[in-house]
Amino acid sequence: MSDTLLGPDDLETADALVLFGITGDLAKKMLLPALYRLTEDDRLTVPVIGVAAGDWDDEALRRHAREAVAAAVPDLDEEVFARLAANLSIVTGDFTDKATFERLREAVAGHGFVTHYLAIPPSLFTTVARALAAAGLNRDARLVVEKPFGHDLDSARKLQEELNTCFDDHHLLRVDHFLGNAAVESLMVARFANTLLAPIWHRAYVDNVQITLAEDFDVADRGSFYDAVGCLRDVVQNHLLQVLAFLAMDPPSASNARAQGLEKWRVLHAARTMEPAATVRGQYEGYLGVEGVKPDSTTETYFATRLFIDNWRWAGVPFHLRSGKALAVTATEVIVQLRTPPLELFGDATETPPNLIRFRIDGDTGIRADLMLRKPEEGVERPVTVPIGVDFAKVLGRQELPYENILRGAVVGDPETFAFFPTILECWRIVGPVLDPAEPPLPYAPGTWGPEAADRLPDLTHWHQPGRRLFEDLG
Numbered sequence: 001m002s003d004t005l006l007g008p009d010d011l012e013t014a015d016a017l018v019l020f021g022i023t024g025d026l027a028k029k030m031l032l033p034a035l036y037r038l039t040e041d042d043r044l045t046v047p048v049i050g051v052a053a054g055d056w057d058d059e060a061l062r063r064h065a066r067e068a069v070a071a072a073v074p075d076l077d078e079e080v081f082a083r084l085a086a087n088l089s090i091v092t093g094d095f096t097d098k099a100t101f102e103r104l105r106e107a108v109a110g111h112g113f114v115t116h117y118l119a120i121p122p123s124l125f126t127t128v129a130r131a132l133a134a135a136g137l138n139r140d141a142r143l144v145v146e147k148p149f150g151h152d153l154d155s156a157r158k159l160q161e162e163l164n165t166c167f168d169d170h171h172l173l174r175v176d177h178f179l180g181n182a183a184v185e186s187l188m189v190a191r192f193a194n195t196l197l198a199p200i201w202h203r204a205y206v207d208n209v210q211i212t213l214a215e216d217f218d219v220a221d222r223g224s225f226y227d228a229v230g231c232l233r234d235v236v237q238n239h240l241l242q243v244l245a246f247l248a249m250d251p252p253s254a255s256n257a258r259a260q261g262l263e264k265w266r267v268l269h270a271a272r273t274m275e276p277a278a279t280v281r282g283q284y285e286g287y288l289g290v291e292g293v294k295p296d297s298t299t300e301t302y303f304a305t306r307l308f309i310d311n312w313r314w315a316g317v318p319f320h321l322r323s324g325k326a327l328a329v330t331a332t333e334v335i336v337q338l339r340t341p342p343l344e345l346f347g348d349a350t351e352t353p354p355n356l357i358r359f360r361i362d363g364d365t366g367i368r369a370d371l372m373l374r375k376p377e378e379g380v381e382r383p384v385t386v387p388i389g390v391d392f393a394k395v396l397g398r399q400e401l402p403y404e405n406i407l408r409g410a411v412v413g414d415p416e417t418f419a420f421f422p423t424i425l426e427c428w429r430i431v432g433p434v435l436d437p438a439e440p441p442l443p444y445a446p447g448t449w450g451p452e453a454a455d456r457l458p459d460l461t462h463w464h465q466p467g468r469r470l471f472e473d474l475g
Helices: 025-040 058-072 078-087 098-108 122-134 153-164 182-192 223-227 230-248 257-269 392-396 402-412 421-434 452-456
Strands: 016-020 048-052 088-092 114-118 141-145 172-174 206-214 279-284 302-307 319-324 331-338 356-360 366-374 383-391 442-444
Touching: 016 098, 016 402, 025 058, 025 078, 025 402, 048 098, 058 078, 058 088, 078 088, 088 098, 098 122, 114 122, 114 402, 122 141, 122 153, 153 421, 182 230, 182 356, 182 366, 182 392, 206 230, 223 230, 230 257, 230 302, 230 319, 230 331, 230 421, 257 421, 279 452, 366 392, 383 392
Parallel strands: 016 048, 016 114, 048 088, 114 141, 141 172, 206 319, 279 442
Antiparallel strands: 206 331, 279 302, 302 319, 331 356, 356 366, 366 383
């Protein structure tokens, strides 16, 4: 495997963070608020040097940063922001212009080791990497690139080869922001730190698994970007399959990125490729009218499929994955359905719901188990479902933003929040047969749960629909 997944002690700590695309949408919505939170917790003390096109100066960047942070942080502390602003500066120029990188070289001079973070379109990754190398800025430096890493298996391999001509594997990190999600990491901790769960995480006890990433909003002003990507490439190939790996992997032999990466690779390597006959693609009504979308677009805004993992732990257990825009709620949830008892003693087996274990990994994060208990009412003979669980925010306090962990990892050199290249290749292999099909997607009405055909996927009894909140049925 080309990616050695070194531990934190093996990678250098950066003395400066160079953020390409600092004036872009990702930086505005995610990166700048995360930099504020890191500053607030005294976890960011290095200079942040933005690189972007346009007529900006340091003060314009700081005004932009304050607007971005204020929109995301209601309780903005002026003293904290002043500390962040003091660390912000900008270098402007075209990414294809040699002079831009000469100015950048001057800006980072004397700062020691540097992290270059590319929050820019993937089409510019190699352009910037080569320009950095040509200016000598690949020495004493590492490169961090955003998703998507390629658009299929062959392009991912090619991109890796091209970037490796400028930065070796030890100095190349690939972002999947779900890996920076504290609730996703908690999924693994819950599995391996609790004897209550570990023994039942097996085909002998698990009937099926459902992973849902639903959004109740549409594409909005991202029509041009989304139409070239679609739901499968945008979130399924990376986010959902990374969650699948955390959910299904065997325990790592050690608590480090190398051991975890190998176990993720093993379980994804055991996963079958997705089958067109067990896949449903959808497109919400009105999508073709979005600015930037082609009038005859066949890009999917909804994707659902069934997947199998052929190993001793999961053989025969169906995994159903789905994601979509303009659905009924916004929720990212893993639902593990346990097998029913071998003998029904408390009423009609067809009416008694199964035990469910739910992991909410976005929004109101938490863990919930739906158990069956007897309700003390006269005439009630069947068990009733009683949810028990933990709301992470109430019990553990504020959860870090995914990009807080990613940016911190980019600066200190912690690879645990970044994607292991062999697992990226496995993810592209898994989705390969269902990329770019000839058939158009099925229409569905906004505010629903997608095309009705998704309710008839093979081995699916029914979808367990997430609510708007994990414990909303409790009042």
